[in-house]
Amino acid sequence: MDKFIERGRFAFVYPVVLICGLVVHLLANGSTLQHQKDTYYLLSPNNVINLVFAYKGNLIWTILFVSLAAYQIKIRVSRSDLLPRDARTTYPARWHRLGKEYAVKIILKNLLLYVIFFVIDCVFVWTGGSCSSSATKSAERCRKEGGKWENGFDISGHFCFLTNVSLILWLELSSIQKYLNSDERTPSKLWRVLLYSNVSVLVIWAFVLSVTAIYYHTTLEKILGLLMGYICPVIMYWLVPSHTALRQLLY
Numbered sequence: 080m081d082k083f084i085e086r087g088r089f090a091f092v093y094p095v096v097l098i099c100g101l102v103v104h105l106l107a108n109g110s111t112l113q114h115q116k117d118t119y120y121l122l123s124p125n126n127v128i129n130l131v132f133a134y135k136g137n138l139i140w141t142i143l144f145v146s147l148a149a150y151q152i153k154i155r156v157s158r159s160d161l162l163p164r165d166a167r168t169t170y171p172a173r174w175h176r177l178g179k180e181y182a183v184k185i186i187l188k189n190l191l192l193y194v195i196f197f198v199i200d201c202v203f204v205w206t207g208g209s210c211s212s213s214a215t216k217s218a219e220r221c222r223k224e225g226g227k228w229e230n231g232f233d234i235s236g237h238f239c240f241l242t243n244v245s246l247i248l249w250l251e252l253s254s255i256q257k258y259l260n261s262d263e264r265t266p267s268k269l270w271r272v273l274l275y276s277n278v279s280v281l282v283i284w285a286f287v288l289s290v291t292a293i294y295y296h297t298t299l300e301k302i303l304g305l306l307m308g309y310i311c312p313v314i315m316y317w318l319v320p321s322h323t324a325l326r327q328l329l330y
């Protein structure tokens with residue numbers, strides 16, 4: 080597990096889930112898949128795992144991200160003695176810097192997802208889609224009204240959203256894992272609890288995506304959803320940190 084997280088192999092999970100799902104979809108008989116979707120509860124849109132882990136995914140993600148951020152601040156702020164004297168700052172200053180970084184990451188993630196899903200909804204409407212219950216141009220609002228979001232090119236919100244939020248958590252887990260390994264400390268019980276609770280949710284999200292990959296959307300809708308699923312992690316964990324001006328401004 081540690082090596083899997085530390086070496087970033089998690090980045091390949093989502094393309095693999097999609098490819099495997101597409102192969103199953105291709106090999107299976109269309110009417111069989113439809114029958115399974117109509118028969119098995121866990122494959123229906125209203126199954127509790129989809130309703131809780133997908134549609135309440137933002138709440139679940141926020142709880143897990145804040146817990147990882149709090150743990151990171153705890154272990155990094157408390158270990159300033161490892162820093163060379165000239166790099167050592169005061170406890171409040173370190174706490175403030177790390178606290179600001181994680182607050183910015185939460186805002187940035189939500190801003191980016193807001194823009195991403197605005198684009199997904201625009202594409203849907205531009206390609207002839209609409210909501211059956213009102214003139215709303217938002218998929219989320221349409222669903223909340225009990226309407227049907229239909230007849231447009233529907234980039235997979237599941238692939239886009241769950242890939243984005245999963246990769247952010249994987250990257251934070253990887254950052255903590257590398258720090259603990261560099262510090263050669265035995266992992267605390269708290270870290271193990273955090274690690275396994277995050278990984279449990281990440282596995283459930285991967286399961287939800289495997290169902291999406293086999294039973295929902297067209298191939299192109301899923302591929303585009305997957306590709307858009309890398310926008311947040313690329314901006315938050317590569318673009319911002321690799322540009323000095325952006326990093327100093329935001330993190």
Ligand SMILES: CCCCCCCCCCCCCCCC(=O)SCCNC(=O)CCNC(=O)[C@H](O)C(C)(C)COP(=O)(O)OP(=O)(O)OC[C@H]1O[C@@H](n2cnc3c(N)ncnc32)[C@H](O)[C@@H]1OP(=O)(O)O
Nearest residue numbers: 123124129133134189192193235236237240287290291295
């Ligand atoms: C640098 C920055 C620049 C900034 C520039 C300034 C911009 C200035 C903005 C200021 C303002 C900011 C304000 C921020 C504050 C927010 O707003 S933060 C919130 C940001 N937005 C989000 O996070 C949206 C997240 N999206 C969701 O939660 C979506 O509901 C979900 C969960 C992804 C689902 O999306 P969806 O499109 O409904 O699902 P989709 O994958 O398309 O599936 C279609 C169907 O297949 C079903 N299905 C698919 N997969 C499955 C499955 N595995 N099992 C069962 N059913 C399934 C679905 O249930 C659905 O069924 P129906 O509902 O149609 O019956």
